[in-house]
Amino acid sequence: MKKNTLYFLNVALILVTLIPCTFATCQVKEAWARESKGNTTAIYMCLQNDSSADKILIKAESPVCETTELHDHIQEGSIFKMRPVREILIPAKSSIELKQGGKHIMLIGLKKHLEAGEKVSLNLSYADGSQEQLDVEVKPVHYNATQKHPCNCNHEKKAG
Numbered sequence: 599m600k601k602n603t604l605y606f607l608n609v610a611l612i613l614v615t616l617i618p619c620t621f622a623t624c625q626v627k628e629a630w631a632r633e634s635k636g637n638t639t640a641i642y643m644c645l646q647n648d649s650s651a652d653k654i655l656i657k658a659e660s661p662v663c664e665t666t667e668l669h670d671h672i673q674e675g676s677i678f679k680m681r682p683v684r685e686i687l688i689p690a691k692s693s694i695e696l697k698q699g700g701k702h703i704m705l706i707g708l709k710k711h712l713e714a715g716e717k718v719s720l721n722l723s724y725a726d727g728s729q730e731q732l733d734v735e736v737k738p739v740h741y742n743a744t745q746k747h748p749c750n751c752n753h754e755k756k757a758g
Contacts, residue, residue, distance in 0.1 A: 624645040624646055624647045624653050624655075624688055624724075624730070625645070625646040625647075625648065626643050626644070626645060626646075626722075626730065626732055627643065627644040627645075627646060628643060628644055629641065629642070629643035629720070629732055629734045629735075630642055630643070630734060630735055630736070630737045630741070631705070631712060631718050631734050631735070631736045631737065632712075632736070632737065632739060632741070633712055633713060633714045633736050633737060633738050633739045633741075634705075634708060634711060634712045634739075635711050636708070636711075637706070637707055637708050638704060638705060638706050638707075638708065639704075639705050639708065639712055640669075640698075640702045640703065640704055640705070641658075641696070641702065641703040641704075641705065641718070641720060641734055642695075642696050642697050642698065642702055642703075643695075643696050643734075644693055644694070644695045644696070645686075645688045645693065645694050645695075645696065646688075646692075646693040647688040647689065647690060647691065647692055647693070648691065649690060649691075650690050650691065651690050652687060652688065652689050652690050653687075653688040653690075653724055653725075653726070654685045654686070654687055654688070654724060654725035654726075655668065655685060655686040655687075655688065655722060655723075655724055656668075656684070656685045656723055656724060656725050657722070657723040658703045658720060658721065658722055658723070659720070659721045659723070660705055660718055660719055660720045660721070661709075661719055662705060662708060662709055662710070662712070662718050662719070663705040663706055663707050663708050663709060664706060664707030664709070665705075665706040665707050666703060666704065666705055666706070666720075667682045667703070667704045667706060668682065668683050668684070668685065668686055668701070668703060668704075669681065669682055669683065669701065669702050669703070669704045670683045670686075670700065670701045670702075671699055671700055671701075678699070680704075682704075683701070685725065686701055703720070705718075712736045713736060714736055714737060714738040714741075715735070715736060716735075716736050717733040717734065717735055717736070718733070718734045718735075718736060719731070719732070719733060719734075720732045720733075720734050
């Protein structure tokens with residue numbers, strides 16, 4: 599009996615020490631939402647993955663809207679179209695920018711207009727089971743984040 603208890607305690611200790619490595623979250627930088635007078639808007643940010651394993655964003659949720667979707671702009675011929683995607687990959691030791699004209703998070707069916715200066719609650723869920731809760735600032739419609747690169751990346755870039 600003592601042998602089994604000691605064995606399970608050792609296994610539990612090993613698992614507890616591995617959890618921070620397995621569920622390491624991405625660093626979120628410069629997250630912002632576009633002000634909206636309509637029923638949709640988008641959230642942009644930089645996701646930096648300093649870990650040695652890829653991270654996969656699979657879901658975003660917010661109480662300010664009915665539906666939240668991960669989106670990308672896809673080129674079909676000479677036309678760019680916005681499409682929902684199942685996931686967004688953040689490669690190991692890399693950063694990816696969710697930005698206008700690229701990957702982003704759509705808030706659909708807003709329950710109220712979003713005004714510049716207020717905060718939007720957002721929960722990010724990753725394929726490894728980890729989650730991250732954010733308070734995202736709403737920026738004016740004319741805000742242009744392309745003038746500065748929040749993660750020092752001009753699209754996708756290897757970190758370090």
